[in-house]
Amino acid sequence: MSDSSTLPPARLRPEAELARDALSAPVLARAARLARWADAGTRVDAGGGLVEEQLPAAAEQLGLSGDDAAAHASEAWRIAVDTGLVEITDEETGTVAAGEDLALLTGGSPQDVLGVWLTALEAVLADASVPDLDDLVDAMAEGGEVDLSSLDWDPEAESDFLDGVLGNLYLLTVGEEGPGEAPVPLPALAASVIVPSDMGEPSNEVLEQVSDAMMRLDDQFRLLEPVGLVEYQPVDEALMADADEEPAAPVDEADVTRYGMVRLTPLGLYGLRARLLDAGFEAPAVGDLSDKGADALLDGTAPFPPAAAHAETELWLAGRSPLDAARELLAAARGTDPGAPLRRLRCQQALSLVGAEAEPALREVLDDAELGGLARVWLTEHGARDVPPPPQEMVFWLTIDTVAAQLAAEGNSEELRALVEGLARQHSGFFDTVWRVEHPATPEVLEAMGRLHPDKKVAKEARKAAFKARSQQGG
Known part of the structure; x- marks a missing residue:
């Protein structure tokens, strides 16, 4: 993955729930317990670790026993220091005190708690990348330095x-x-x-x-x-x-x-x-767009898988009235840029989640060249009366727009292949007419149909139509 990759959106639990999970995680819970146990008499060595004489008491405080008890207590203390739950107040005498972050675990916000946990996570991840300590001891070179090459x-x-x-x-x-x-x-x-x-x-x-x-x-x-x-x-x-x-x-x-x-x-x-x-990745979470405009919703969900796009859209709609949401979505769906067909597909999918209260917004765009086709589809599916039939040029424009959106969303998928076959079969003389459609994606769509259609004769017709469309557009 490059750092410009957009990952699928994560569905995160509420921060309050995650903070409770963080507080109950053994690593952070033990570190917090030792931080509360420490007092003015607690001493640390030059590296900030508990002095050996205090490890048994620390282990007892954590309810640990057995051969590894002291080692586990030492690790818990180190996490307490790394996360700021404990502060070393005097390095010369090895004196410690409760750190400022300790209060965050009980009096801070869920975000505060998660911030402390993330610091603990980094410390544990660093440990997980280090070989077994016994190997390190065996590999100590003269002068007290680790010879990494021998490891x-x-x-x-x-x-x-x-x-x-x-x-x-x-x-x-x-x-x-x-x-x-x-x-x-x-x-x-x-x-x-x-x-x-x-x-x-x-x-x-x-x-x-x-x-x-x-x-x-x-x-x-x-x-x-x-x-x-x-x-x-x-x-x-x-x-x-x-x-x-x-x-x-x-x-x-x-x-x-x-x-x-x-x-x-x-x-x-x-x-x-x-x-x-x-690390610089685009790592969205479902709900990130709920307080943004419709333009951000349609562009943001464009690369999302279907279920994630559906969940994000439901959250966005929940904060708006159906009529206002429909008007905002339709306005954001307009455009002739390369991303516009997929925006309109996401708009159509969003509108499918909106009830009949949105009908006035759809009727307002019936004569719009870019939106009139999808408006008629919505009105018909919702049982609206007196839906005017679309003019032929609108039908063909919507066809090109739909295929362009599917290409952007899925590439050369089996679903798109089936759609292409169906279009060529349903409309006699389809390619004689469709190349004239004034849609920026017409040449690209016809070239894709030429690639995808299994019938060589039909595929050839599609490629010829693509050539005419490109010539018409001056390309």
């Missing part, structure tokens, strides 16, 4: 890999063709960043890379679940009985869940969208 670890590449995986998980979650809120098998997610899209049967080498990636992701998602980003079912330990041998990707779909399943949580969807926006 076979490229920090930037590792971070990019995880970002790529999370980006694909985001796309699968917001895309209408993906599983939505259903969990994604870990092998499929690993393959999405390893296997080239144009590769048929993956080679053994590529499958080995997918297996390696699965194991890295298994470790990473175990770290990311406690911050509330994902729900994760880890790889079955029985599959890794041989420590020297990583499991191959599954062949049988029935056992795919044993290889790990991951789902982006509603909070995770919010967090990844925030990161995508920071």
Whole structure:
């Protein structure tokens, strides 16, 4: 994805609900508990971590026990410092105090809480891109510096890999063709960043890379679940009985869940969208356009998948009277620019959600060359009386406009192919007349019909008509 890519719109939960999820995420909840526990007697080392003597008390405060209790307490403290829940007031003596952001968790707005959570998320994501700490210790070079070459670890590449995986998980979650809120098998997610899209049967080498990636992701998602980003079912330990041998990707779909399943949580969807926006992506959310004008609605939903466009339009209509909404939509749908046909299609789809109260607005544009055709369609579908029949030139203009909009929305789809076949079949002498239509997209539409129609004779007629239309328009 380039940073100019427009992603499908995300359907976000209300911020108050997301803030509650953030506060209950173990990573932030533990950090907040330690921040409230800390007092003037709490001491930190030169790196800001709790001194070793205080780790048992911190672990007890968090209700942790066992061999890893001190390590988990240390991590929770570091998150408290990173998020500003704790401040180091005197570096020389290692004295700490509650940070200004701690009050935001109880007295701030949902946005304030989510801001603190996003900081915690960044800290955890940074951790997830670092190899196992035991490897780091083993790789310490003389002088106390880490020899990255001995680790076979490229920090930037590792971070990019995880970002790529999370980006694909985001796309699968917001895309209408993906599983939505259903969990994604870990092998499929690993393959999405390893296997080239144009590769048929993956080679053994590529499958080995997918297996390696699965194991890295298994470790990473175990770290990311406690911050509330994902729900994760880890790889079955029985599959890794041989420590020297990583499991191959599954062949049988029935056992795919044993290889790990991951789902982006509603909070995770919010967090990844925030990161995508920071990275320069167009990452819309359903509802972004509800307080904008009709022009912003029609242009903004132009690239949306159908269900997302429908949801966005419903929210936009909810804040307006049917008659005012219809008038505003019709005014915004006018134009001869390349985006106009798709705007009119989105306008037509929006008007299908408006009740009979909008009828006066549709009658006002019956004589409009650009809108008269769709107005007649709406009035007829709503059972209106005395709808004047359209003149022939309006029928042909609407036909060109409709095909141009479908081309812009879907490209050379099967639905468009069926529409093209139907048009050529229903109107005898269609191509003898249609090339004269004064619509900017007439040549382009006729060329597309020539490409799409399966009958060679009809396709040739379409191409000849396209040539005449282009000559008429001076191109």
